[in-house]
Amino acid sequence: MLTAQVLSRHLDTVTVLERDVLPDGPRQRRGQPQARHGHILWSSGARVVDGLLPGTIDRLLAAGARRIMFQRDLVTLTSHGWQHRFPSRQFCLMCSRPLMDWTVRDQVVSAGRVRVRQRAEAVELSGGGDRVTGVRVRDVETGAESALAADLVVDATGRGSRLRHWLAALGLPPVEEDVVDAGMAYCSRLYKAPPGATTAFPPVNISPDPRDGRPGRFGVVHPQEGGVWMVTLAGTRGARLPSDDAEFTEYARSLRDPLVADLIASAEPLTPLFVSHFGANRRLYPERLERWPEGLLVIGDALAAFNPIYGHGMSSAALGAAALDELLGGPRPWSAAAAQRAAGAAADDPWIIAAARDIEYVGCRTTATDPRLxxxxxxxxxxxxxxxxxxxxxxxxSALVTDAASLSVPQSALGSSEFMALMARDEPLPELTGPPLAAAELAAAGLRPRDAVGADG
Ligand SMILES: Cc1cc2nc3c(=O)[nH]c(=O)nc-3n(C[C@H](O)[C@H](O)[C@H](O)COP(=O)(O)OP(=O)(O)OC[C@H]3O[C@@H](n4cnc5c(N)ncnc54)[C@H](O)[C@@H]3O)c2cc1C
Structure with a gap:
């Protein structure tokens, strides 16, 4: 939808083909199974969304989303210990994915410059290896197929994209693909948070330490609209995700800290367990092909999809849309190959962040050509x-690392001489020995204080 919004600023007619029925409100739908799991939108993505669709952040906040300042408003156990709750320039929005999508879609569709055809499935590209001239569309209700001509076709069909087959059918050589697959899988469920705890208790992230050589086990508790906690337990290959209530609690208890287990111990579950196995990092390199057809662009998860634990998929897609906006607003003529290079560049940082970390997990399966890996x-x-x-x-x-983690500055900033000088100068605080929670926060969630660890927050 963000890319459609960008295109509508530069082109005459924009049509979105959507295989699904799109709900008229913040509700789940079949074509987006990942929406049953927690989604955060980093500040880099949120700024792009609000720039393209002014007022979106306010609408989300009014609907119950939370604006979480990193690291001040979170409690995080990283691989290397507990994070102090420092203030920073970056934030993320936490709400359900259906609320996020519906708010964005409603803004785009109400602006009236983008047409959405529902139950319309793109089945193949038309044209040839030099130029794509449209798509064949299948009406999902009737099965009838028709041709839709277009000057530009954008593949935004997500992780399940069939682009490689479509390109082969046009006679193009295979697009190179890197995969770094730590076997990451997710198990999520909603809980009713204790009264007031969704606003008065911070989100919690518990991570494993890949250096211990065991499969990684993660747990998060994220507040969402409607007074609920999204609780997600995740694991790398071999971590054996829970499959029932008892295993869910047991898994939470097995994390490197019992905070998630303590939080859900007295909270009321509202949904069954939802499992997702879409956790591999996968990236296509269309920019490496000797020729790329005019009239074609691939973006979002169809181009590069990441282990969701880093929360980068939507922000990366937003940054790709922003890069396209800049290109289309610049000197003409522009080529599809240039647009594809811009999209690839926008996906590079989230790709290397996720791939370089996941490759460290035991049992990670990798077929990568990226020299950095x-x-x-x-x-x-x-x-x-x-x-x-x-x-x-x-x-x-922490502030600069958070800038980079939120995709607000390039990763290369972490290798700069200024950053090295900062590392040498900055005086570290003492190590935390437990979760930095204030007394009022503990009380809001009905938890008893552990040994005093001190909260900066
Ligand atoms: C468990 C999990 C947790 C995640 N958490 C986060 C997070 O915290 N933060 C974050 O930023 N990202 C997160 N992500 C990633 C995020 O969901 C994706 O990056 C994002 O949805 C990609 O957007 P997209 O538009 O490229 O694809 P999608 O959102 O997958 O949308 C693809 C759309 O194309 C439609 N479609 C598919 N094929 C066709 C076809 N042939 N014709 C017509 N329509 C078609 C589908 O119905 C769907 O509507 C998570 C992912 C998972 C799996």
Whole structure:
């Protein structure tokens, strides 16, 4: 929808083909199974969304979304220890994915420049290897097929994209693909939060430490609109996700800290368990093909999909849309190959963040050509160790690491000489020995204080 909004600023007619029925409100739908799991929108993506569709953030907040300032408003156990709750420039929006999508879609559709055809499935590309001239569309209700001509076709069909087959049918050579698959899977369920706890208790993230050589187990509790907690338990290959209530509680208890288990112990479950196995990092490299057809662009998860634990998919798609906006607003003529390069560049940081971390998990399956993932593993690990350890306890280091983690500055900022000087100067605070929770927060969730650990928040 964001890309459709961008295109409507530069082109005459924009038609979105959607296989699904789109609900007229913030409700789940078949074509987006991932919406049953927690979604955060990082500040980089939120700024793009609000720039393209002014007022979206306010609408989301009015509907119950929360604006969480990193690291001040969160409680996080990283691989290297507990994170101090420093203030920073970055935030994320937390709400259900259906609310996020509906709010964006409603703004785009009400503006009246984008037409949405529901129950319309794109089945193949028309044209040839030099130029794509449209798509064949199947009416999902009747099965009837028809041709839709277009100057530009954008594949935004998500992780299940059939682009590689479609390109082969046009006679183009295979697009190279990198996969880094730590076997990540997710199990989520909604709970009724204790009264007031969705606003008075911080989101919680508990991560594993891949250095221990065991499958990674994660747990998060994220507040959403309507006074509910989205509780997600996740694991890398071999972590054995829960399949019933008892295993859910047991798994939460097995994390590196019992906070998630303590929170759900007396909370009321509202839904069954939903499981997703879409956790692999996968990236296409259309920009490496010697020729790319005019009139075709691939974006979003169809181009590059990441392990969702880093929360980058929607922001990456938004940044891709922003890059396209810039290109289309620049000098003409522009080529599809240039647009594809811009989309690939926008996906590069979230790709390398996720792929470089996931490759460290035991049992990770990798077929990658990205030179940054090959060789020099020790140097990469050492840098990641130093960075994570320092950002837990140093406010200035944490601020810049959060800028990069939120995709608000390029990853390369973390290798700059200014950053190295900052690392040398910044005085770290003492290490935290437990979750940094204030007395009022503990009370809001009905938890008893553990040994005093002190909260900066
Ligand atoms: C468990 C999980 C948790 C996640 N958490 C986060 C998070 O916290 N933060 C974040 O930013 N991202 C998160 N993501 C990633 C995020 O969901 C995706 O990055 C994002 O939805 C990608 O958007 P998209 O438009 O490219 O694809 P999608 O959202 O998948 O949309 C694709 C659309 O295309 C339609 N479609 C498919 N094929 C066709 C066809 N042939 N013809 C017509 N229509 C078609 C589908 O019905 C669907 O509506 C998570 C993903 C998962 C799996």
């Amino acid at each position: 090959l060789g020099e593993a020790e140097t990469r690990r050492h840098f990641a160790d130093v960075l994570t350890t320092r950002s837990l306890r140093s406010p200035a280091v």
